[in-house]
Amino acid sequence: MLKQYLFGLLVIFLVGSCAKKSATPPKVKGQDTVAVVKKQMYQADPTVFYHGGTYYLYGTNDVNADIGFLVYTSKDMKNWTIPPGTKNGYALINGDSYGTAGFWAPQVFYANNKFYMAYTANENIAIAQSDSPVGPFVQTVKQALPATAKQIDPFVFFDTDGKAYLYHVRLQNGNRIYVAELNEDYTGIKANTLTECITAVTNSQPWEKTAGASVTEGPTVIKRNGLYYLFYSANDFRSVDYAVGYAVSSSPLGPWVKYTGNPIISKANLKYNGPGHGDLFTDANGNFNYVLHVHNSATVVIPRKTAIVSGKFTANGAGADKFEIDPATFKQLTYTDK
Template sequence: MKKILLFSLVMAALPAIAQNNNPVFPGWYADPEGIIFDNAYWIYPTFSAPYEEQVFLDAFSSPDLVNWTKHPKVLDTSAVKWAHKAMWAPSIIEKDDKYYLFFGANDIQGDEEEGGIGVAVSDNPGGPFKDHLGKPLIDKFHNGAQPIDQFAFKDKDGQYYLFYGGWKHCNVAKLNDDFTGFIPFEDGSTFKEITPDSYVEGPFMFIRDGKYYFMWSEGGWTGPDYSVAYAIADSPMGPFKRVDKILQQDMDIARGAGHHSVIHEKDSDNYYMVYHRRPIDTDARDSRETCIDRMYFDKNGHIQPVIMTREGVKSNPLTIKNQD
């Protein structure tokens, strides 16, 4: 008994071990999309490297937001014959027990080049994924938007949309039932521009209390001004009036914070921002790491500024089906 008591006293006197969960997994990764499938959290990021080395996509899964398992090369260019570099910013969605992974490839600079936005499919969120079409889903510049940075979104009525666009233009299009193409809008157009003020790239959307929160990245992705802003609308089509910037560099923590996504634990008010940032001690272009911090709302439903931390978030195991 004395030994147990002495051990307890010694442990109580020791300083608490600091939580250090950011970055959430090792390696240089950017543009992370976080999502919940059944009882696991998933993150699908860009492998941050020179474009010619970006020929695959890894995924990571976790039961609790703290302990992550790497799923290497869930998709690579051996499965996508038209893609040969710059596989970027994956976005994934589940439909009819299949998982559809949208991705950008080749960093095309004009309509005459091969590449754009593709889609791959798998029976498992951990892959392997195979090319769904054998060609890009979008391979042209519509409304000035470079075909990159795609985000797949399911609306309340079951309609699926694809938001996308670089070069300071953002489009939305209605996906058809099997994700092989698009359904024209009532006016006959396929790609509608919805670009909000200061938009650069990286669109993301979620619904909270019946409102559509549209989010994007601003500034230059290699610069200190990279950041995240948002708008609120009554429709997935907008109009989107910029509300505020909610994520930006903190010179005590990191620079270049942006290109994010949001994980929401169903039936709770737990919202997590998943994003990349550049460590203070490096200027290397591709030195970007994936992090998670909490996201909160004020009483009016506005998003409060997200505070970047080294501690990250606490363990939050999923115990029920949480797909949102």
């Protein structure tokens, strides 16, 4: 009887022990890692620069536009992070170059073995440089490009003959898009080439002035099959009708013919208010994408949310090709802190 009793106690102990083990399985390596939290990206007037297998995204900081420009990086355009090596995430920061307030609408380009950032500050345009696309972008001499009017929204385009052109917005009689050839060291324009490109009209393009303001802005330019395509936004950015169209020319200086099917990006096809002021770029596979901002919500404008949508050119008979976006590819961007 004693043996049977002891044997029973042993069985009960072993069963209880196994039950405890099955209730607390062994830990897996990394199991205690804190879950990655993705945050909404709030960058207005965004631009994407692709270099060395990495996408770099910059924009206007709607939370505080007087600090400078944040930079986000990604290898796949899906997973974005703020990279190390920056000044608290900033590629350009107030004090390192021209400007004390209103840091808006940056664009980064590569030339002469340097990275350059064209940007707006104090309603003037300046160009800073860096050894890295994450910055710091600085100026030895902190100055804006000489101009006879206030100017914003720079976009530097290099033609196939090597000439560089500055597309930008001049604040005179509304917001009007101009172009001029840059000089060789990017410190100014060749004044005799300054030409008006785009202004808002109501007769042929009524979508451009539904809010009443005469605004065309946010230029970005590409060259395709010998023709130049200028993408731009119109209306006040606070309007739900802020949208994107394009125009075509056989010369970087114009004249420009607006596409009759404008706008190509609007609340009608994206279902979000105020989509616009972005940058057309090609990804690693040669596909076209347009990075842009949209309003914060159906009732609130700022801080504006960053998003990307894909698009493509199709043959349109004689002359210019037709550009269309695919609304199904639209996605708002998020990021994680490293």
